[in-house]
Amino acid sequence: MVFTPKGKHLIAGEWLDGPSTFESAPAHGPAHSFAVGTVDLVNQACEAAEEAFWSYAYSTRAVRAQFLRAIADEIEERAEAITEIGSQETGLPQARLQGERGRTTGQLRLFADHIEKGDYLDLRFDAAMPDRQPAPRPEIRLIQRPIGPVAVFGASNFPLAFSTAGGDTAAALAAGCPVVVKGHSAHPGTGEIIAQAIEAAIKKSGMHPGVFSLIQGGNRQVGEALVQHPLIKAVGFTGSLAGGRALFNLCAARPEPIPFFGELGSVNPMLLLPEALKARAEALGQGWAGSLTLGAGQFCTNPGIAVTIDGPDADRFIGATVEALGKVGAQTMLTDGIAKAYRDGQARFAERNSVKPLLVTQPSGRAATPNLFETTGAQFLSDHALGEEVFGPLGLVVKVGSLDEMEEIARGFEGQLTTTLHMEDADLEAARRLMPILERKAGRVLVNGFPTGVEVVDAQVHGGPYPASTNFGATSVGTMSIRRFLRPVAYQNVPEALLPEISSA
Structure with missing residues (x-):
């Protein structure tokens, strides 16, 4: 048929x-x-x-x-x-x-x-107590209804x-x-x-x-x-x-x-802890690039921000990310309007004095190409627009000077669908400091993974505090x-x- x-x-x-x-305005056909x-x-x-x-x-x-x-x-x-x-x-x-x-x-x-x-009916039952004093208790049942x-x-x-x-x-x-x-x-x-x-x-x-x-x-x-x-x-x-x-x-x-x-909307920030960065900076950069550009970055769980402590390990991570992104070709976006919005977002970043370009491309038409920028913790906190979603394969690295500053950045995030910690066992104490903050910011907290891809299971939460x-x-x-x-x-x-x-x- x-x-x-x-x-x-x-x-x-x-x-x-x-x-x-x-x-209709198809991409082809x-x-x-x-x-x-x-x-x-x-x-x-x-x-x-x-x-x-x-x-x-x-x-x-x-x-x-x-x-x-x-x-x-x-x-x-x-x-x-x-x-x-x-x-x-x-x-x-x-x-x-x-x-x-x-x-x-x-x-x-x-x-x-x-x-x-x-089980979803959440049935609750309180039996009648006709002899209760000073007044009898009626029978009460609770049921969830459409x-x-x-x-x-x-x-x-x-x-x-x-x-x-x-x-x-x-x-x-x-x-x-x-x-x-x-x-x-x-x-x-x-x-x-x-x-x-x-x-x-x-x-x-x-x-x-x-x-x-x-x-x-x-x-x-x-x-x-x-x-x-x-x-x-x-x-x-x-x-x-x-x-x-x-x-x-x-x-x-x-x-x-x-x-x-x-x-x-959500930028789904990732926090890269020191020992994780030291152990696998290149792998993290490659993994982020893959997640950032998956589906031309058109996922609501697209991880748009990576927060890392400044230093040689952060530079290794950035180098690997830039190299991996540079190998990603143009991808067709869902609509002409979404493609234009991505170009506008990329231009907004490119024009800002608060960011440093790491990889700048010129997307055109209905195609998207990846872009990567860098900023400092102080600049990120002072420029609210840097934390706003750009729907597409655009990433921002936020370099901080210490774990204290990373914690300050985390406290400043708006509500998110996801937040991610990349850590090793030696990062456990730092992770303990950050977890209470992250669970208040997002509906799903990940460790050593990337948020694109949402499992449809009983335990899943796809939501979060406003504006997620x-x-x-x-x-x-x-x-x-x-x-x-x-x-x-x-x-x-x-x-x-x-x-x-x-x-x-």
Whole structure:
């Protein structure tokens, strides 16, 4: 069977046109025409999601698990078509898209297993005490319940794992919440073929068609209408700090404020301790260069800053990094807009008196080439812009004079998705000083590794203090992410026949 985009929106089981269209801008291959989203389509999708909630939220865990696995199966049925159009639209290598597809189907099946176990319900039970004095105690049970329809915004840099059927959608559906996706215009064809897979799973599983809708394209007004729609009860977002903060403010300003779970921006600093640098400066430089340029640096966990104590070992590390980066050729970026933003960020660094250029290239068009700069601890602390994310393969080495200054730099970091310590056993005392600071700064702390690559497992946290994310207690990766779309309900003296399903899947 051939799977191609229709160029339409999927709203409650129907493929609908819009009043206007836009053309995709692929890195290579043919462009396609897609209907532009509208506020009216948002209303239709949200109303259908609310209607679906009354059956879907009260379906059994076994039914929802089967539905999630059906989506994964249907995505795999379309594997070749997804890889082909995804590579055309984004410029990502086919191997990368194949791996990301496996991650997408894997997390759908992980959530199916997770809800079947039932641990996420966080069941709590306090038995009645009718003879307690001076007043009897009623029976109280606590159960986590789905919150309602959820809006999900597709991410530019992960057309599969963080988009149409990505982690936010999988977690919301697992929780029992219908989903309305605002597709990203960088990869509308990829998003639509994934939506076709979800539609097929809906039909096979007998679900209400309003359980999922996809709205393509559209201007800012469409996104604003979605987060402000009174039937939407939470929002999942991966994107820029400016765009995410604007949507966050809209969610907070609603007559009924709702949670906005946004992953916004991070420079993911690495701290290189003295004995680690002495033992393996060259290997660390080569490893950093590989992580920094992976996927043209278009990972939210891209390690953009390395903090090291000045000296010969730091120079060895820098030399190895420059040499490794110099061997990296131009890579295609996801969109023309992202490529321009990278060039602007590179120019911003190149023009600053507070940095020294170590490797300067001139990226052009939709291509990215690596750049590396150096600064001192004092200059870094005095120039806030040096700690801002540049989305792409740009790195900054911060040279400090002592461990005390490294600690001061660490205290000055904003919230991050990750922080990394490179250390040897002899660095243990220094690491102990830094760990309390790093765990306050990030959702994931690594030792002797590189943060690109996020394992989809129960223990994962992909989030952090602002501006890494808008909710420091949440994660967008791993099974704990289901908590974002649940709320606790206490049932007092409620007969078991009236309680939600809790005893079996």
